[in-house]
Amino acid sequence: MSTTVPSSGPPAPAPASPAEARDPLGTSADRAGTTWGADPYANALRTGRGPLFLRRSDGWLLPLDVERWCSGAGSADLSALHRCEGPVLDVGCGPGRLVAELASLGHRALGIDVSEAAVARTRRLGGAALVRSVFDPLPGEGRWGTLLLLDGNIGIGGDPAALLERAAALLGSGGLLIAESAPVDVDERVRVRLDDGRGGLSGEPGPSPVGDAGESFPWARIGTAALLRYAHAAGWRTADQWGAEERTFVSLRRPARERSARTSSQSAERANSTPVISSQLPR
Template sequence: MSAPQETRSLLPWTADDPYVHALRTGRGPLFLRRSDGWLLPLDVERWCARPDEADLTVLARCEGAVLDVGCGPGRLVAELAARGRTALGIDVSEAAVAHTARLGGRALRRSVFQPLPRERRWGTALLIDGNLGIGGDPHALLDRLARLLAPGGLVIAETVPVDVDERVQVHVTDGRGTAGAPFPWARLGTPALLRHARVLGLAVDGQWSVEGRCFVALRTRSASSSAEPPNRTAVISSQRARKPSADSPVASR
């Protein structure tokens, strides 16, 4: 991603953005809205809660120092810190960074495409809660993460539970007339992510699903790493009912 795009990625997230208000209250409604009126619900309540069963399967697979890209209110970073793990969240929202700090996690207001601490020394990079969409260019995002990781490091990404591969312009809205500035976004199902991984030389280290959420672990080229040994788990499936989330689009209101 070019430098101008990195700068623009910080612009939609202002003090008056509906996302900021949602983080302050810990609840929605909150959506990503395309120009054609299509709405994607964002699960603010889950983001602001303690890690759930699906999140815990992600944390169990983390190796070494963990970079949570688009950490939001910081539930994963805070949980890792509570376990004594080295973890850093990055987010372009000042409110998200502040929320993470209040939970006891470390976070920086930074785009993933800007210079970051520990470059080429992270054991794991997380793209959870739809964050494969960051920047609207999954190939560039995955390539950047591969360059941030230590040799043999892991990318753990959450995918949309349908076969989709799209690039769109969206803005955050509360569905009641308040909206943020537009920005590029992407949505990928597992097949699309695996196509990008093959091109970039990332090896599939695991695929699993829990409570309707889907995850893929990808490993960078070299198997030699100082990160902790992988904690491998079997593919998990749960049929427990859950609230609408960022994986479940709804019609425009």
């Protein structure tokens, strides 16, 4: 990632102290961070393979594509990355393939993830990443050129409307949100747990499912039609829709309306938060 600081734009916060640079957590992530930081997820990232699932209380399993996440950026990923503009914030960056690819394409990019294992792997690939929830204070609020919500991350927090509102607060004027929607017509909000699929689901002996050990957390799955309904209701403008390798994507332009009092209050609080490395900020 380039560390060149353009001469224009608002001043960046002061650089972090050496301790902050080594441990950029700064604030506590949301409760889902405890689950995503659990051993099954860390182990999957360490080995580069599953099985790993999101498991609902009724036993329904959503497979997580760990092998794809831990490989290089594929053609479907590139179809999204080539649309990026300006500095890019990858929300839920996972093991870092997108952040690393963006850096190779010449973008200043920062990944955030609530999993320490994911952030560590992203850094090993040469990408910049912080242990953060998207709802935590973040560097460069209101100045990012593009925000990514790929690999199902539109489901973060289980409330797509709230996530879109947060995305609008993070992006600069005219900023671009690129989101991956579910490839089916669905709009559901559920509570899920991480599950590595080993034993316990059908009575066989063996380790208990991870989902029974970890806390459940809210998640959402929404298809393109549902995503566009939420976005248009909040003032977002559709820039593009496309599909690649059986995955579906939407790009949206940030709403040109004034931020709500709630969003403005959040931004004011975050402006006074602990600063982070200045080279990671959009300018």
